[in-house]
Amino acid sequence: MTAMVDVPPPTRPPARSRTRTWAVVAAACTGQFLVVLDVSVVNVALPSMRTDLGLSAPGLQWVVNAYSIAFAGFMLLGGRAADIYGRKRMFLTGLGLFTAASLAGGFAQEGWQLLAARAGQGLGAAVLSPATLTILTAAVPEGPARTRAIGTWMAVGAGGGAAGGLIGGVLTDLLSWRWVLLINVPVGVLVLAGAAVWLAEGRAGDRRRVDLLGAVLVTAGLATTAYGIVQTEATGWTAAATLVPLLGGLALLGAFVLVEARTAAPLMPLRVLGVRAVSAANVSMLLMGSATFGMWYFMTVYAQNVLGYTPLEAGFALVPSSAAVFVGAKAAPVIMARTGAKPLAVAGTLAAAAGFGWQSTMGVHGSYLTSVCLPGVLMMAGAGLASTPLAALATSGAAPGDAGLVSGLVNTSRTMGGALGLAVLSTVAAARTAGSTGAAEITAGYALAFRTSAVVLVAGAVMMLLWLPGRAAADTRGGPDARAGGGRAGRPGKEPAPALRSPEA
Numbered sequence: 001m002t003a004m005v006d007v008p009p010p011t012r013p014p015a016r017s018r019t020r021t022w023a024v025v026a027a028a029c030t031g032q033f034l035v036v037l038d039v040s041v042v043n044v045a046l047p048s049m050r051t052d053l054g055l056s057a058p059g060l061q062w063v064v065n066a067y068s069i070a071f072a073g074f075m076l077l078g079g080r081a082a083d084i085y086g087r088k089r090m091f092l093t094g095l096g097l098f099t100a101a102s103l104a105g106g107f108a109q110e111g112w113q114l115l116a117a118r119a120g121q122g123l124g125a126a127v128l129s130p131a132t133l134t135i136l137t138a139a140v141p142e143g144p145a146r147t148r149a150i151g152t153w154m155a156v157g158a159g160g161g162a163a164g165g166l167i168g169g170v171l172t173d174l175l176s177w178r179w180v181l182l183i184n185v186p187v188g189v190l191v192l193a194g195a196a197v198w199l200a201e202g203r204a205g206d207r208r209r210v211d212l213l214g215a216v217l218v219t220a221g222l223a224t225t226a227y228g229i230v231q232t233e234a235t236g237w238t239a240a241a242t243l244v245p246l247l248g249g250l251a252l253l254g255a256f257v258l259v260e261a262r263t264a265a266p267l268m269p270l271r272v273l274g275v276r277a278v279s280a281a282n283v284s285m286l287l288m289g290s291a292t293f294g295m296w297y298f299m300t301v302y303a304q305n306v307l308g309y310t311p312l313e314a315g316f317a318l319v320p321s322s323a324a325v326f327v328g329a330k331a332a333p334v335i336m337a338r339t340g341a342k343p344l345a346v347a348g349t350l351a352a353a354a355g356f357g358w359q360s361t362m363g364v365h366g367s368y369l370t371s372v373c374l375p376g377v378l379m380m381a382g383a384g385l386a387s388t389p390l391a392a393l394a395t396s397g398a399a400p401g402d403a404g405l406v407s408g409l410v411n412t413s414r415t416m417g418g419a420l421g422l423a424v425l426s427t428v429a430a431a432r433t434a435g436s437t438g439a440a441e442i443t444a445g446y447a448l449a450f451r452t453s454a455v456v457l458v459a460g461a462v463m464m465l466l467w468l469p470g471r472a473a474a475d476t477r478g479g480p481d482a483r484a485g486g487g488r489a490g491r492p493g494k495e496p497a498p499a500l501r502s503p504e505a
Contacts, residue, residue: 024198025153027091028153029153030156031091031095031191031195032132032133033160034095034098034160034187034191035125036160037160037163038125038184039064039164040168040297041167041168043064044165044311044314044315045172045311046063047311048177055114065423066116066118066119067119068122069119069122069416070121070122070126070223072126073223074123075126075411075415076409077127077215078129078130079130079409080211087131088131090127090130091131095128095188095192096188098188099189101120102185102188105121106178106182117181129411133153136149151329152330155325155329155388164296166315166322167180169315169316171183173312211259213259213263214259214268217252220252222253222419224246224248224249224252225420226249228248229424230423276467276469277394277468277469280464281390281391282409284460284463286413286417288352288383288386290420290456291352291417291457292380292457293417294418294421294422294449295359295453296318299317299318299372301446305439307371307372324381328380329388331384331385332344332387336388342389342470344386345386348381348386348387348389349457351381352380352382353382353458355375355376355377356379356453357451357454358375359371359375362443362446390410426449428449429446433445
């Protein structure tokens with residue numbers, strides 16, 4: 001007789017474990033929503049801030065850029081700190097700093113106080129944001145579940161940027177501009193309490209010192225370069241007031257690269273950029289950010305300054321665009337399972353480029369449907385479709401010691417591109433306007449900015465087509481002993497670098 005053996009049925013994870021996982025995902029997504037929301041939530045409130053605090057036009061732009069540059073510049077430091085000191089600790093530290101700076105900004109009485117608070121928010125966001133993605137990828141096993149979780153994270157983050165116009169418009173109209181910052185305080189306190197209970201501590205086991213010099217150099221370089229670009233609006237490209245900060249910023253960024261090549265514990269080990277998927281996805285993300293970030297700024301000022309919308313009307317006008325970016329990011333994992341990451345990233349980028357090209361036909365008496373709604377939906381649906389595969393390519397399968405670093409690098413590329421892109425596009429628009437305050441000239445300046453973004457996106461799609469690893473090349477499973485593979489990821493017949501595996505793996 002054949003012996004009968006009891007085979008236990010497959011067991012599902014305990015309910016408490018599943019609850020904790022979703023609590024972790026919820027905390028990570030809420031943190032990301034807050035930091036991305038504050039990139040765009042102030043746009044609708046800018047005219048009110050200018051009136052109340054007496055800000056100049058360049059000062060008004062720095063309300064946006066003070067946050068974006070501090071966010072981008074310190075994000076690599078935040079990612080590395082999460083690996084060294086613990087993801088939960090850095091999540092709580094970053095969220096606490098972000099919440100405190102939001103409170104300070106809401107009560108600012110002078111322009112410089114508001115700018116300082118916005119920079120403080122950016123520093124808190126730089127510590128918080130890499131921890132959110134690292135916590136999420138540590139909580140969800142690699143595979144379809146993690147791809148869906150990253151898609152949710154991307155969708156919530158994109159939704160934060162997209163919802164900024166609506167939330168800012170509602171708060172500015174019904175309360176005051178101060179509430180676009182103060183609203184973060186109760187939400188931040190609630191998330192802090194929940195994260196303290198539900199999040200588990202985790203780190204890479206690496207207790208090396210943090211590269212403060214590298215963080216200072218990259219932040220100072222980005223800020224100085226952005227300042228030089230902003231100066232072109234008033235002085236032109238050849239004036240000393242423009243060239244000195246531009247060249248100084250590039251020199252600081254060059255010094256950052258030298259420091260990273262020589263220091264024993266670099267903020268950004270240059271070997272990471274030797275992995276094809278990392279470098280290609282991050283450059284693609286930088287180009288995407290530089291082209292798409294300014295959309296919310298220009299659309300809100302166009303709606304108010306040209307079409308005559310109130311802040312609340314301008315916020316509601318962008319609701320379809322907000323929904324489109326969320327739907328695009330959520331649909332991306334499903335589509336990516338069939339097409340692969342690279343084809344979807346290229347297709348999404350081209351769709352966004354078509355939307356920006358359509359938007360560049362805007363006029364002084366444009367209708368809502370054809371000058372705001374439909375082109376906005378196309379722009380943001382394409383951006384949502386492209387961002388998820390790029391983020392997944394750059395982060396999936398990151399080595400434990402580099403998880404926070406790679407997460408921070410992805411966000412740095414997107415945010416740094418956005419900050420510098422806004423500075424460039426604002427200068428492009430101002431050059432076309434030539435100081436005129438007429439509606440026709442202002443509209444022509446905005447249209448040129450959208451046209452420039454469309455060209456950048458087409459160039460980015462071509463670059464992705466040529467550089468991003470294809471499905472066959474990305475469909476690998478490098479083990480921990482393959483670290484020496486370095487920059488060979490994606491080459492046929494070679495072992496891929498283990499720091500990265502594409503979501504198709």
